[in-house]
Amino acid sequence: MSSLRFSRVPAIDTALKLVTVAVTMFSFVFVVMVPLYNVLCDALGINGKTSSQAYTVVPAAVDESREVTVQFVAINNDGMPWSLTPDTRMMRVNPGAANGVVFHAVNPTDADMVAQAIPSISPSRAAAYFHKTECFCFDQQMLEGQSSAEMPLQFIVDKDLPADIHTITLSYTIFDVTGTVTDGLASR
Amino acid sequence: MGEHHHGPAQGISRWLFTTNHKDIGTMYLWFAFAMFLLGGFFAMVIRAELFQPGMQLVEPGFFNQMTTLHGLVMVFGAIMPSFVGLANWLIPMMIGAPDMALPRMNNWSFWILPPAFLMLASTLFMEGGAPAFGWTFYAPLSTTYAAPSVTFFIFAIHILGVSSIMGSINIIATVMNMRAPGMTYMKMPLFVWTWLITAFLLVAVMPVLAGAVTMMLMDIHFGTSFFSAAGGGDPVLFQHIFWFFGHPEVYIIILPAFGVVSQIIPAFSRKPLFGYASMVYATASIAFLSFIVWAHHMYTVGMPIAGELFFMYATMLIAVPTGVKVFNWISTMWRGALSFETPMLFCIGFLILFTLGGFTGLMLSIAPADFQYHDTYFVVAHFHYVMVAGAVFSMTAAVYYWLPKWCGRMYNEAMGKTHFWISFIGFNITFFPQHFVGLAGMPRRIPDYALQFADFNMMSSIGAFIYGASQLLFLYNVIATIVAGKPVSDEKVWDGAEGLEWTVPTPAPYHTFEEPPAVPKPAGTI
Secondary structure, eight states: OOSSSOOHHHHHHHHHHHHHHHHHHHIIIIIIIIIHHHHHHHHHHHGGGOOOOOOOOOOOOOOOTTTEEEEEEEEOOOOOOOOOEESEEEEEEEETTOOOOEEEEESSSSEEEEEEEEEEEGGGGGGGGGGEEEEEEGGGGEEEEEEEEEEEEEEEOOOSSSTOEEEEEEEEEEETTTTSSGGGGGGO | TOOOOOOOSSOOOOOOOOOOOHHHHHHHHHHHHHHHHHHHHHHHHHHTTTTTTSSOOOOOHHHHHHHHHHHHHHIIIHHHHHHHHHHHHHHHHHOOOOOOOSSHHHHHHHHHHHHHHHHHHHHGTTTTTTTOOOTOOOOOTTTTTTTTTTHHHHHHHHHHHHHHHHHHHHHHHHHHHOOTTTOOOGSSSSSHHHHHHHHHHHHHHHHHHHHHHHHHHHHSSSOOSSSGGTTTHHHHHHHHHHHHHHHHHHHHHHHHHHHHHHHHHHHHHHHTTTHHHHHHHHHHHHHGGGGGGGGGGGGGGOHHHHHHHHHHHHHHHTHHHHHHHHHHHHHTTTTOOOOHHHHHHHHHHHHHHHHEEEEEEEHHHHHHHHHHHBHHHHHHHHHHHHHHIIIIIIHHHHHHHHHHHHHHOOOOOOHHHHHHHHHHHHHHHHHHHHHHHHHTOSSSSOOOOOGGGGHHHHHHHHHHHHHHHHHHHHHHHHHHHHHHEEEOOOSSSSTTEEEEESOOSSOOOOOOOOSSSOSSSSSTTT
C-alpha cells in the first residue's frame, strides 16, 4: 500500500525474533523466577522461612556455655476456626541440643477439616540456623469435627547461630486448606 | 511509486481500517488524551475527598477504587499510549521511512486498546466495585481479598500488554529495517534512539507483567498457590515479580520523554544537542540498570542487609547517566540563542521539576531513610514529579512542537504560554506540599488523615483543581488550532528545528518519503 521500496521480509523476520523474546520472557517468570525465588529463600533462609524438609541430625557437641530463648507463637489465618496452642510459650535452649515442644490443636467445628501450618522465624536471618527434625508443619493435618490432637515439634538450634541473636521467635500461621487441591507445593 | 498518491478513505472506515502511521498516531494521541481526562477526573475525586480531614464525599472503598483506577488509567491509558502515538507519527518521518514496518499489526495494536480500557472502566459498575488494591495490585489484596471484578482487570492488563508488545515490535522492526539510506544508527534523532531502547524494555518486561497477572488468575480461579502462603507460595514473590516489571516500566515512561526533550531543547537553543553520543549511551545504561534495581520499591519487606545494600547502591548508580542527560540539556542551552515558545517552556519546566523528582528519588533510594518515607505522601510527591512534570510535561511540549507540522496550523501562543504557567504553578501547589506531609508521616492511599495535615492537603487539592482545569485550556487550544488555527506553510515551522520530519511539506501529507530522502548532516555533529 504505502510503498514497495522496502521488502517486508526482513521486518517480519525481526518481528518474529521479538515475539520469541516476548514468549521467552513470559515463560521466564514461571520457569525461572518462581523456582529461583523458592530455591533462594530455602537456601539462604531469607523470608524467615524454615526448611520444609526434616533436618538430618549431624552429631555435634552441645554448646553448654550459651543459652538462647525460643518463643512460640501460633495465629490463625482469617476465618480459621481451629485453636493451636503450644504447651509452653518460651524455653531456654542450648545450641546443638535437641528440644521438643507440643502444640495442642482443636477443631471446634462439626466438620472434618484439613489445616496447613506455615512457619516464620524472627529475626529472619536466624531461619537458616533453626533446624526441625520433626514438625507437624511438614504435612497437612486433618482433624475430624469436635476433636483435638497433640502436634509435636522437635528442633535443634545450630551452634553457628550468630552471637548477637539471643531470642528466636517461631510463629505458625494455620490456614484452612480443606477442599483445596493438595500438590507438592503444599508440604512446606 | 512516487507518483501514485492517494488520500485517506472517507468516513469511519478510514479510522477502523487504516494502516497509515499518521492516522494511527493521531488515534493513539486522542485516545491517550481521553484517558488523561478520565484519569484526571479520578484524581479530582481523590483530591476533593482529601480537601478536608474526615470523610467528606465518597466511601473509603470507592476512594480506593479511585486511587487504583487513577494510577492504572494514567500509566497504561494516558502516558504509554501517548508516547506510542508520538512514535507512530514521528519515527517514520524522522528516519525517512514511508510508514511503519508492519502497518496491519499497527492497526491492531491500537484497536485492541479501547476495548481493554472499556473493560477496565466497566468494573466501576460491577457488584463489589472496581479494583481497589492500588495500581501495584499486591497479592493477597488483589487475589484473596479482591472484588470479583479483578478477573476483568486481569484480562484488561493482558490485552493492553499485548497491545504494547505489538507496538514495540513494530517500532523495533521499523527502526532496524526501514531507515533511509545513510541514516546510520548514530545519525538517528535521539527521540528514535530513546524509543528503540524503550521498545526493547517493553518487549522484555510486559510479558513479566502478563505472567504476574496470569499467576493471580490461576491463584483466584484454578487453585494454585503462587502468592498464597497456605499452599506454599509467598505474597512477597508477587512484589518481586511486579517490580521486576515495574521498575523498567518507569523508564519505559520516561525515556521517550527524554527523547522529546532532546529534540526540542536544541531547536529553541538554536544549537545541536550537546553530547549526542553520551546521550545514547546514557539511555542504554539507564535501560540496563533498570533491570537490577527493582527491590528498592520493597526495602521494608524484610530483605537481608546485603540485598538492601546492593539495591541501594545500584539505584544510586542510575543518578550518573541521568545526571549526564540533565547536564547535556543544560549545556545545549548554554550560550544558545534561546527563545521561550510554549514547547521550550514545557521543556524547561520538565528540566527543573524532573531534576527535583530525581533528587527525591535519590533520597528514597537510601534504604534506611526509605523505612521512614515508605508508603507516605513523600513517595506520591516523588513519582508525580517524575511522571507528571517528567512524562506529561514533555508530552505536552511535544504536542505544541509538532502540532503545526501535523495539521498545518499554528496554535495560539499566548494561550499556550498561559497553559504552561497555570500548569507549572498548579502542579507545584499540588505536589510540593506533599513532600512535607509525607515526611511528617501521612500515609498514601487513605481517604482520611490526621488534623495536622489539613492545611497542606487543602493547598494540594486547590493546586490539583488548578492543574486539572488548565488541561481543558490545552484541549481547547488544540481543537481551536486544528479547526481554525493560523495556517503555516513553512516546512520548518520553527527556525531552529532540525531533522527529516521538517523537510516534508506542512501540513505533513498523508504519505511521506515514498522516495528515500537524502539524509542531511548527522544529528550529533556539533
